Amino acid sequence: MAHEKFTELELESQISRIMDSFNFEKVHKHMVDTNHQWYSLGGMSVPSLQSIKNTARSLLVQAAYSGEKVSNQGTGGFVAYKLPWGMQLTFQLAWAY
Numbered sequence: 001m002a003h004e005k006f007t008e009l010e011l012e013s014q015i016s017r018i019m020d021s022f023n024f025e026k027v028h029k030h031m032v033d034t035n036h037q038w039y040s041l042g043g044m045s046v047p048s049l050q051s052i053k054n055t056a057r058s059l060l061v062q063a064a065y066s067g068e069k070v071s072n073q074g075t076g077g078f079v080a081y082k083l084p085w086g087m088q089l090t091f092q093l094a095w096a097y
Contacts, residue, residue, distance in 0.1 A: 005069070006086070011065075011082075014086050015057065015064060018087060018089050019056070019057055019060075022089055024049060025049065027077075027091045028047075028048075031046050032046055036076075036077065038055075038076045055075065055076065056089055059074065059080035059089070060073075060087060060089060062080070063080040064080075064087060070082060070083055070084065074092075077093070078091055079091075079092055
């Protein structure tokens with residue numbers, strides 16, 4: 001049965017599980033191989049693995065605590081979702097409807 005509302009502890013648990021299981025190394029390798037750059041204080045550059053992880057976690061937290069039942073936050077290819085059945089993180093290269 002899908003839950004439509006999660007406790008703060010459940011949301012934090014889901015975020016931790018995603019952060020532990022997401023293949024950030026694969027995303028970083030793709031970004032290095034394709035010269036996928038983000039803006040930082042020093043200008044445009046391929047982000048470090050730690051910067052990628054920090055950004056993903058920040059997006060997950062923003063989506064989780066948005067106050068809406070369904071929410072998403074995205075930047076630089078990442079999209080974090082809060083859905084009725086739980087949290088999700090994607091790194092998207094292309095999307096169309």
